[in-house]
Amino acid sequence: MHDPASKPPFDPSIPVSPDNPCPFLRGLVGEGFVDGGTVPLNTLSQTIANASGETGLKKIWARIQVRGVATIANGFSHILKSIWSGPQLDALRGGPLDKLGAGSRILGVDGKVNEDEIARLQSFGRTYTDPNTGVSEPGLNAAEIKTFMHDNLKRAGSAARWYYPVLMQFEWPVLLKIMGKGKVDGKKAELYLSVADVRTLFNERKFPGRITQRIVSQPLLSSCALRFRWALGIAGLFLAGALLALVAVAEFPNQVRAMLPQKGILAQLLPPPLPAVPDTKAAFWLEQNWSLKDRHWFHHASQGTATFPVPYEWFVALEQPRLRLFSKPGMMKDSAYLESFGFIPSPQSVQTDETTLRRFGYANVYDTKQVPGWSTRWTPAENVDGLPVGFARMTGVVDPASGRREEDKIGLTCAACHTGQIHYQGIDVRFDGGPAMTDLKKLELATGLSIAYTLYVPFRFDRFADRVLGADAGKTDRDALKQKLSAIGKFLIGWQEKYNETIEGKKTWDGRQQKDTEEGFGRLDALNRIGNQVFSQDLALSGIKGFEKNLHAQDAPVSYPPIWTVPWFKFAQYDASIEQPLIRNAGEALGVTALLNLSDAYPGDRIWRSSVHVNTLGWIEDMLRGPDPFKSPDPATGPKFGGLLSPKWPSQILGDAWRIDRDKAEKGRKIYAEMCSGCHLPAVDTPAFWSSGRWEPSGDSKVLNAVTIPLKEINTDPEQTLVLSNRIIDVPGFLKVNTADLQTWWQCDVPTASASPNEMVYALGLMTVVDLVARKWMDDEKLSDAERAKLWNLARKNCLNPVGGARYRARPLNGIWATAPYLHNGSVPSLYWLLKPQNERPTKFCMGRRDYDPVTVGFAVTADERCKTGETQFSMTGSDGKPVQGNSVRGHSFELKDGEPRRDGVIGRMFKDDDERYELIEYLKTL
Ligand code: HEC
Numbered sequence: 041m042h043d044p045a046s047k048p049p050f051d052p053s054i055p056v057s058p059d060n061p062c063p064f065l066r067g068l069v070g071e072g073f074v075d076g077g078t079v080p081l082n083t084l085s086q087t088i089a090n091a092s093g094e095t096g097l098k099k100i101w102a103r104i105q106v107r108g109v110a111t112i113a114n115g116f117s118h119i120l121k122s123i124w125s126g127p128q129l130d131a132l133r134g135g136p137l138d139k140l141g142a143g144s145r146i147l148g149v150d151g152k153v154n155e156d157e158i159a160r161l162q163s164f165g166r167t168y169t170d171p172n173t174g175v176s177e178p179g180l181n182a183a184e185i186k187t188f189m190h191d192n193l194k195r196a197g198s199a200a201r202w203y204y205p206v207l208m209q210f211e212w213p214v215l216l217k218i219m220g221k222g223k224v225d226g227k228k229a230e231l232y233l234s235v236a237d238v239r240t241l242f243n244e245r246k247f248p249g250r251i252t253q254r255i256v257s258q259p260l261l262s263s264c265a266l267r268f269r270w271a272l273g274i275a276g277l278f279l280a281g282a283l284l285a286l287v288a289v290a291e292f293p294n295q296v297r298a299m300l301p302q303k304g305i306l307a308q309l310l311p312p313p314l315p316a317v318p319d320t321k322a323a324f325w326l327e328q329n330w331s332l333k334d335r336h337w338f339h340h341a342s343q344g345t346a347t348f349p350v351p352y353e354w355f356v357a358l359e360q361p362r363l364r365l366f367s368k369p370g371m372m373k374d375s376a377y378l379e380s381f382g383f384i385p386s387p388q389s390v391q392t393d394e395t396t397l398r399r400f401g402y403a404n405v406y407d408t409k410q411v412p413g414w415s416t417r418w419t420p421a422e423n424v425d426g427l428p429v430g431f432a433r434m435t436g437v438v439d440p441a442s443g444r445r446e447e448d449k450i451g452l453t454c455a456a457c458h459t460g461q462i463h464y465q466g467i468d469v470r471f472d473g474g475p476a477m478t479d480l481k482k483l484e485l486a487t488g489l490s491i492a493y494t495l496y497v498p499f500r501f502d503r504f505a506d507r508v509l510g511a512d513a514g515k516t517d518r519d520a521l522k523q524k525l526s527a528i529g530k531f532l533i534g535w536q537e538k539y540n541e542t543i544e545g546k547k548t549w550d551g552r553q554q555k556d557t558e559e560g561f562g563r564l565d566a567l568n569r570i571g572n573q574v575f576s577q578d579l580a581l582s583g584i585k586g587f588e589k590n591l592h593a594q595d596a597p598v599s600y601p602p603i604w605t606v607p608w609f610k611f612a613q614y615d616a617s618i619e620q621p622l623i624r625n626a627g628e629a630l631g632v633t634a635l636l637n638l639s640d641a642y643p644g645d646r647i648w649r650s651s652v653h654v655n656t657l658g659w660i661e662d663m664l665r666g667p668d669p670f671k672s673p674d675p676a677t678g679p680k681f682g683g684l685l686s687p688k689w690p691s692q693i694l695g696d697a698w699r700i701d702r703d704k705a706e707k708g709r710k711i712y713a714e715m716c717s718g719c720h721l722p723a724v725d726t727p728a729f730w731s732s733g734r735w736e737p738s739g740d741s742k743v744l745n746a747v748t749i750p751l752k753e754i755n756t757d758p759e760q761t762l763v764l765s766n767r768i769i770d771v772p773g774f775l776k777v778n779t780a781d782l783q784t785w786w787q788c789d790v791p792t793a794s795a796s797p798n799e800m801v802y803a804l805g806l807m808t809v810v811d812l813v814a815r816k817w818m819d820d821e822k823l824s825d826a827e828r829a830k831l832w833n834l835a836r837k838n839c840l841n842p843v844g845g846a847r848y849r850a851r852p853l854n855g856i857w858a859t860a861p862y863l864h865n866g867s868v869p870s871l872y873w874l875l876k877p878q879n880e881r882p883t884k885f886c887m888g889r890r891d892y893d894p895v896t897v898g899f900a901v902t903a904d905e906r907c908k909t910g911e912t913q914f915s916m917t918g919s920d921g922k923p924v925q926g927n928s929v930r931g932h933s934f935e936l937k938d939g940e941p942r943r944d945g946v947i948g949r950m951f952k953d954d955d956e957r958y959e960l961i962e963y964l965k966t967l
């Protein structure tokens with residue numbers, strides 16, 4: 041072994057800066073071949089190419105590589121300078137080439153050589169015989185160098201960056217190529233790097249004599265003598281460009297994505313841009329008659345869905361799909377990251393201190409008011425990982441087909457889509473049952489990419505496996521995990537391809553090519569998604585092939601509706617299509633990906649078995665609905681809603697701009713009575729509302745049959761109301777879906793039979809299938825008739841709305857202030873614009889994390905506004921100028937002049953002026 045005492049003290053004649061950490065470049069400087077400071081690119085690349093001993097094209101390639109690497113060696117702010125005057129060799133430390141301890145560590149930051157590290161290097165090699173002298177000496181061949189580098193990275197652990205392996209290709213392997221000894225046998229060379237040569241290079245900054253000879257023997261060509269100078273320059277620049285592109289992708293994905301063609305593969309490999317989430321100065325939840333505990337339960341109780349394609353523990357181990365050069369990517373589960381998709385942060389538990397509760401916006405309400413809780417009797421919901429509102433962990437999962445226990449899953453629950461939040465000057469105001477401002481499509485894309493990056497970006501899988509399996513998990517377990525993850529990744533990609541192919545072959549109701557309409561922030565095409573999930577993907581997941589044909593483009597996006605008061609409506613959904621609440625909720629749970637067995641490969645009695653927590657759905661509905669308002673009402677006030685109440689306009693919280701002008705509101709009340717209450721009914725706190733003839737008997741109570749208006753008359757966008765009745769689905773025969781059963785089970789007034797046993801109208805198919813799923817659960821749980829009746833609450837039927845034909849429902853407007861953008865398709869950004877003639881409404885506006893506007897009530901859009909990074913654009917027309925399916929901004933217009941006859945889409949007179957509009961708006965704020 042090396043004996044430091046026997047080594048003569050080395051006094052270098054040419055000093056080399058410790059800020060040049062590259063042994064080879066140190067050698068070039070130490071030998072006097074190049075200057076220790078700034079070296080022209082040309083000189084550097086030629087010198088190194090000469091040292092390589094390569095000739096011809098290979099030599100040119102060597103020069104190109106040197107140029108590429110040298111251009112970025114001093115960091116990205118130095119690139120132009122590097123190209124112009126050359127890289128600066130005494131300022132490489134800390135730059136992109138410095139691996140900060142993830143390399144060999146032979147050279148310390150002080151420029152001193154660590155002999156122990158040379159010994160370590162040697163330990164990766166073996167003894168070789170010098171072909172020229174016949175003397176044996178320690179050395180490393182290419183494979184041994186590879187192992188050595190791999191071990192360096194492993195030793196560095198999380199300090200290693202994903203691009204280090206790329207850089208390393210330009211280091212030890214190049215040194216081997218240049219300084220390696222060995223026989224060259226025809227084309228094949230078995231070279232080894234002599235440890236003694238390495239030691240000399242590091243300690244004395246000297247090359248072996250033969251290398252020095254090579255360099256000296258080839259004079260540097262002057263620029264003009266260099267025939268391929270321009271080609272070299274361009275190629276070097278090209279390489280530098282490629283490296284630059286990597287940096288750009290890593291550090292500025294949003295900007296890069298915006299520059300790429302949006303359909304291209306490259307854009308799809310980059311994460312979707314997300315809006316910036318500014319710091320929240322303060323947050324407030326509005327009082328809505330739910331206890332703090334109930335709220336938290338509603339936010340995190342699992343309804344039995346596995347929305348995300350990986351188990352819970354894997355999801356929380358996934359990293360965000362970002363390439364990071366200078367730091368580690370954050371985790372998918374980070375609340376701050378998920379907030380940029382529009383989610384609302386949530387504490388791990390509400391049994392916590394006042395400060396934490398305040399931070400999440402809870403303390404204020406419960407300082408003053410306590411309401412009794414409902415959820416104390418129910419299975420508690422945990423939020424151990426501090427995920428946002430709407431994320432729920434499904435425990436005790438059993439595969440409905442095989443009966444096997446499975447890992448916990450992660451899914452969205454009602455609150456993910458039905459919790460509202462508005463922003464105003466740094467203050468967040470939150471309320472339950474309101475429309476979410478999320479973009480689930482972006483979340484889907486990000487999750488898919490995160491899985492892909494985990495599989496393909498160096499080191500990511502190792503870190504993922506460390507988190508999922510523990511750091512000391514063996515190779516077999518890691519390999520098995522990787523296989524499972526890549527199977528999921530493959531399925532997702534394959535499914536997307538199938539989806540694209542199928543949609544390409546399909547036409548819309550009016551004969552155009554089907555195409556997805558961007559849902560964007562605040563919208564979701566719930567109906568088409570549920571159909572695609574249940575009648576296509578769930579069949580595929582059950583191993584039944586050929587039902588891609590049931591897919592339909594997501595081209596009927598709707599604004600998330602508020603769900604307060606809806607349990608008391610006879611018909612739910614914008615098109616008043618679903619009467620039975622359990623069917624609505626269980627249908628939604630299937631849509632959000634509950635596990636469902638539709639396989640004929642298992643015993644027949646397992647068909648329709650699912651992971652839907654039907655009892656939890658019942659509890660949720662109870663909480664939303666509250667007690668019967670007609671049973672023993674307060675004689676002083678008359679009937680009142682219980683359960684979840686609509687939020688009140690937050691005038692006390694948000695300051696002057698939010699104060700209500702009572703006189704103005706009073707004038708507005710009269711306008712409302714004249715122009716609106718015929719359809720939207722009188723305000724819910726008036727006796728007129730409770731005595732309305734629209735309340736119909738249901739079981740031993742009553743439900744409100746809200747006014748519905750035929751599509752032609754209201755003339756808002758047609759898509760949502762056409763989905764259930766126009767879409768036709770095909771169901772495999774062995775499932776024996778008989779839509780006529782509905783009539784038998786529920787004594788429907790409207791016939792429900794289908795002409796063909798396999799082909800049926802989507803509405804009937806879905807109603808029947810969800811009914812079968814709910815019944816299966818009740819059968820499996822051996823529920824008594826009384827328990828079943830309670831779950832099917834209020835004797836509501838699962839029948840079609842007898843008032844047939846495409847139509848939209850006019851909801852009572854309590855809490856309407858909090859639900860912008862307006863109309864079922866979210867096409868009108870504020871109440872103000874809803875009251876303007878339809879042709880004057882904005883046809884384009886941006887959605888994302890915008891401030892709420894207390895004046896126009898909703899989002900204050902400006903003409904031709906440009907969306908900020910990460911925002912989504914709602915647009916009535918596409919880039920081709922043609923209307924976008926589902927995005928009409930028309931209908932429900934007030935524009936009739938005196939004496940004009942009614943026409944489609946126009947439901948009232950023109951407002952006198954903006955003053956009159958603002959009087960009505962003032963009143964609407966109080967609802
Ligand atoms: C993935 C998002 C999402 C989840 C999760 C979700 N919903 Fe919805 N929900 C929607 C959308 C979108 C609509 C509007 C569908 C339509 O009318 O076309 C809707 C409609 C409704 C309606 C009818 C509203 C109306 O105006 O008639 C109710 C009630 C409702 N949801 C309750 C729930 C409950 C309860 C849960 C949980 C058990 C739930 N939702 C889960 C997105 C969701």
Ligand code: HEC
Nearest residue numbers: 715716719749754756848849850856861862863864865947
């Ligand atoms: C002829 C019946 C009718 C009249 C009169 C009427 N509306 Fe509507 N309104 C509807 C229908 C139907 C819808 C649902 C349309 C849709 O979502 O496409 C609706 C939707 C709305 C919405 C959007 C609700 C949501 O889900 O986003 C608001 C707000 C609204 N109306 C306010 C008013 C106001 C204010 C007036 C009086 C100036 C009024 N409406 C008069 C029938 C009416």
